[in-house]
Amino acid sequence: MRKIILGKSVGFCFGVTKAVKMAKEILEKRKTLTTLGDLVHNPLVMKELKLKGLKVIQEISSARDCPFIIRSHGLAPDLLEKLRSFTREIYDATCPFVRKVQNLVKELSDENYFIFLVGDPGHPEIRAMQKIAGRNCAIVKPGQTRNVARAKKKWAIIGQTTLSLDLYRNAISGILKNIPLEKATIFNTICPVSIERQKEALSLARRADALIVVGGRKSSNTQKLVHIGKKVNSNTFLIEFPQEVKKINLAKFEKIGIISGASTDVICIKKVVETLRTIQRKKYREVKQYE
Numbered sequence: 226m227r228k229i230i231l232g233k234s235v236g237f238c239f240g241v242t243k244a245v246k247m248a249k250e251i252l253e254k255r256k257t258l259t260t261l262g263d264l265v266h267n268p269l270v271m272k273e274l275k276l277k278g279l280k281v282i283q284e285i286s287s288a289r290d291c292p293f294i295i296r297s298h299g300l301a302p303d304l305l306e307k308l309r310s311f312t313r314e315i316y317d318a319t320c321p322f323v324r325k326v327q328n329l330v331k332e333l334s335d336e337n338y339f340i341f342l343v344g345d346p347g348h349p350e351i352r353a354m355q356k357i358a359g360r361n362c363a364i365v366k367p368g369q370t371r372n373v374a375r376a377k378k379k380w381a382i383i384g385q386t387t388l389s390l391d392l393y394r395n396a397i398s399g400i401l402k403n404i405p406l407e408k409a410t411i412f413n414t415i416c417p418v419s420i421e422r423q424k425e426a427l428s429l430a431r432r433a434d435a436l437i438v439v440g441g442r443k444s445s446n447t448q449k450l451v452h453i454g455k456k457v458n459s460n461t462f463l464i465e466f467p468q469e470v471k472k473i474n475l476a477k478f479e480k481i482g483i484i485s486g487a488s489t490d491v492i493c494i495k496k497v498v499e500t501l502r503t504i505q506r507k508k509y510r511e512v513k514q515y516e
């Protein structure tokens with residue numbers, strides 16, 4: 226019998242759950258809400274929120290006199306200050322993990338550490354951290370090593386909360402080639418949700434013949450799950466919408482693993498499973514919970 230093996234930790238992470246719940250409650254009361262960039266990196270969720278009145282703005286000034294929600298990635302301090310001059314109605318959905326790392330960055334910067342921020346320079350979480358760190362910081366893209374002046378007395382290494390462990394480890398080794406080990410402090414700032422899903426992606430990719438990762442193409446944590454899956458199973462596929470599963474030729478696979486990014490609604494996963502079962506009705510009779 227062919228099987229679908231569903232990951233245990235599919236659906237929204239708690240940071241995204243909090244942001245989406247908060248946005249829905251505000252929209253219920255105020256009928257309008259603004260956010261700088263997508264509230265979550267998932268087009269299906271965004272479509273639903275936009276229908277309820279959420280407006281994605283690209284400039285802080287567009288929030289003038291409107292309620293505004295800070296997304297789970299956080300907001301750079303200079304932007305927050307600017308925002309306050311346009312609206313008084315600000316709701317903060319910064320994920321507690323991101324907030325914790327932001328506080329750490331602030332502390333280290335105040336203590337005159339030079340901070341290496343390992344992550345995507347274009348990601349809002351990293352951009353906000355860079356602003357918090359001020360001049361005492363350099364962003365290191367995973368896969369790139371960074372040379373720094375040896376004049377600094379102490380260094381700290383911090384990673385984006387959704388990094389994969391192997392990319393972070395590699396980046397750390399690269400950085401440590403350029404600075405004295407005894408003067409470097411390394412922080413594991415990858416969030417436990419990301420670590421858990423990465424472990425599960427690896428295990429499912431090994432166990433199944435094919436792995437389907439459901440999540441937004443712009444979602445950093447989803448991309449990391451795909452990266453991990455592909456390392457051990459070349460039949461790892463990323464889909465954003467349930468219907469996309471029809472485009473993958475899965476006929477030759479006996480066991481199909483399914484996992485999701487942190488901003489994918491569990492309803493979307495159910496639709497993927499239903500679609501799979503519909504197109505392969507006679508072949509996939511069971512949905513096994515992954516254990």
Ligand code: SF4
Binds near residue numbers: 320386487
């Ligand atoms: S993936 Fe982790 S850091 Fe990001 S929003 Fe979810 S819980 Fe927070």
